Amino acid sequence: MTDAVVVGSGPNGLAAAMVLSGAGLSVAVVESNDTLGGGARTKEATLPGYLHDICSAVHPSIMLSPYFNAFDLASRGVEMLQPEVPYAQPMDGGRAGIAHRDLERTADGLGRDGRAWTSLMRPLVDGWRELGDTFLSDMRTFPYARRAATLPVSVAAGLRVLEQGSPLWNLRWREDLAPALLSGVATHAIAPARGLAPAGAAVFLASLAHSVGWPIPRGGTQVVVDAQVDELRRRGVTFTTGHRVRSLGELPRTRAVLLDTSPKDMQQIAGDLLPRWYRRLLSTYRHGDGVCKVDFALSGPVPWANEDCRRAGTLHVGGTRRELLEFELGVKRGEHSDRPYVLAVQPDVVDPTRAPAGGHTLWTYTHVPNGSTLDRSEAITDQIERFAPGFRDLVLHRAVATAAQEEAEHPNYVGGDISGGAVTPWQMIARPVPTWDPYRTPVPGLYLCSSSTPPGPAVHGMNGVHAARRVLRQRFGIRQEPLDFVRSAAA
Numbered sequence: 001m002t003d004a005v006v007v008g009s010g011p012n013g014l015a016a017a018m019v020l021s022g023a024g025l026s027v028a029v030v031e032s033n034d035t036l037g038g039g040a041r042t043k044e045a046t047l048p049g050y051l052h053d054i055c056s057a058v059h060p061s062i063m064l065s066p067y068f069n070a071f072d073l074a075s076r077g078v079e080m081l082q083p084e085v086p087y088a089q090p091m092d093g094g095r096a097g098i099a100h101r102d103l104e105r106t107a108d109g110l111g112r113d114g115r116a117w118t119s120l121m122r123p124l125v126d127g128w129r130e131l132g133d134t135f136l137s138d139m140r141t142f143p144y145a146r147r148a149a150t151l152p153v154s155v156a157a158g159l160r161v162l163e164q165g166s167p168l169w170n171l172r173w174r175e176d177l178a179p180a181l182l183s184g185v186a187t188h189a190i191a192p193a194r195g196l197a198p199a200g201a202a203v204f205l206a207s208l209a210h211s212v213g214w215p216i217p218r219g220g221t222q223v224v225v226d227a228q229v230d231e232l233r234r235r236g237v238t239f240t241t242g243h244r245v246r247s248l249g250e251l252p253r254t255r256a257v258l259l260d261t262s263p264k265d266m267q268q269i270a271g272d273l274l275p276r277w278y279r280r281l282l283s284t285y286r287h288g289d290g291v292c293k294v295d296f297a298l299s300g301p302v303p304w305a306n307e308d309c310r311r312a313g314t315l316h317v318g319g320t321r322r323e324l325l326e327f328e329l330g331v332k333r334g335e336h337s338d339r340p341y342v343l344a345v346q347p348d349v350v351d352p353t354r355a356p357a358g359g360h361t362l363w364t365y366t367h368v369p370n371g372s373t374l375d376r377s378e379a380i381t382d383q384i385e386r387f388a389p390g391f392r393d394l395v396l397h398r399a400v401a402t403a404a405q406e407e408a409e410h411p412n413y414v415g416g417d418i419s420g421g422a423v424t425p426w427q428m429i430a431r432p433v434p435t436w437d438p439y440r441t442p443v444p445g446l447y448l449c450s451s452s453t454p455p456g457p458a459v460h461g462m463n464g465v466h467a468a469r470r471v472l473r474q475r476f477g478i479r480q481e482p483l484d485f486v487r488s489a490a491a
């Protein structure tokens with residue numbers, strides 16, 4: 001009998017498998033795709049030799065993650081490359097808000113708002129470890145060291161979220177660059193920027209640019225997966241690909257099943273075993289709006305009108321704070337605007353391995369209503385052209401995945417919702433149900449470990465670690481700190 005079966009090989013499935021195998025358990029991983037890694041894969045999506053991250057591309061969360069710090073990617077040959085400019089917000093007229101690694105240098109470029117930017121960010125930059133402990137916790141306990149120091153940083157973060165997520169959000173700003181720069185980050189939450197969840201994303205992610213950075217792995221995000229899979233195979237973990245699990249009966253006999261799946265797939269897999277009260281709770285769980293992803297193969301670097309944007313790893317393209325807000329409100333109303341917010345990543349600023357000599361890649365997506373079947377590549381191209389005249393002429397090839405196609409290729413991204421559930425303050429805690437142990441289901445031995453559990457989306461593996469902690473305790477009576485089982489794997 002296999003001790004544990006993990007369904008899904010995304011970052012959280014792999015992290016769970018790492019903890020469990022480190023504890024000496026036999027583990028099997030079953031994956032629906034033909035390749036391993038879920039939202040952390042890289043492939044030639046456009047032309048031969050052009051490598052594209054088909055989902056995640058930029059990784060402050062890896063740098064912050066207790067799991068990845070214990071796993072120690074560097075010792076396994078994974079290089080996290082830091083762009084000189086972590087992120088930028090191009091504006092009309094060749095102007096831009098530029099976030100540098102250095103906080104003071106960033107403030108220097110923000111005119112009369114420089115000091116306001118520094119005061120917003122400083123406590124969070126200084127307390128990045130504690131901030132990470134909070135944001136990457138199971139939202140119920142704070143198991144990772146530094147408990148006492150966590151409180152002041154959490155309070156500082158909370159106050160800033162309340163300010164930037166409320167009608168007071170423009171009080172501290174006098175010009176347009178700094179608020180646009182912040183809203184560009186807030187809009188990662190796929191919601192109108194003037195809300196608590198986007199404000200949380202904004203202060204958290206923006207501050208990380210000045211501490212751990214927004215790095216890009218050399219060779220593509222797949223290298224992060226490959227390093228883990230190598231280690232898991234070394235520990236005897238087995239992998240089956242190309243098998244979409246639809247019922248528990250398809251799995252080998254085991255004492256624990258961990259689902260790195262959507263709650264929707266979980267319901268199908270568990271079937272009638274889930275009691276009605278639990279199904280009723282799950283039925284209140286909401287998915288957010290979706291993304292339309294467009295990868296470009298280019299014959300040259302993007303000719304941003306602003307020189308500093310040419311050195312940025314990530315760009316939030318869409319103009320002013322007001323424009324970004326209007327765009328997201330439109331998505332919420334079910335609209336597809338011709339002037340979209342575009343999240344763009346140019347890995348080539350640090351990683352020459354992504355394209356053949358002379359070639360370049362550009363990773364982009366925009367937000368669309370959940371389930372949208374519209375191809376937004378023209379609107380994305382036009383919006384980039386607005387801030388980078390001549391861009392269109394460089395396009396050799398575009399690969400498009402509409403929101404509906406995102407779900408077809410990645411079952412967890414229901415309707416193209418890449419966060420595994422709408423990012424709202426309530427759903428960040430009650431994910432996917434408002435229970436004390438959201439990983440454990442009422443079916444004995446069945447657990448959920450995907451980004452539809454706390455602490456939510458991004459590549460950090462902590463949902464998998466939190467779920468595996470429960471499995472070890474509840475199914476195998478092992479109470480040791482789960483990260484010890486990851487650390488013991490360090491090369």
Ligand SMILES: Cc1cc2nc3c(=O)[nH]c(=O)nc-3n(C[C@H](O)[C@H](O)[C@H](O)COP(=O)(O)OP(=O)(O)OC[C@H]3O[C@@H](n4cnc5c(N)ncnc54)[C@H](O)[C@@H]3O)c2cc1C
Nearest residue numbers: 008010011012032038039055056057058245450451458459
């Ligand atoms: C376009 C896009 C851009 C993103 N950008 C970033 C970024 O830059 N940085 C960042 O940190 N995060 C980013 N994310 C989010 C990040 O990729 C996810 O939060 C993360 O991958 C979630 O990990 P997971 O293990 O929970 O799920 P996933 O990575 O989705 O993995 C789940 C796995 O389970 C498999 N599976 C699901 N159901 C079944 C089933 N029934 N049977 C068998 N297998 C199944 C899936 O095929 C998949 O391989 C992005 C996501 C997308 C889609």
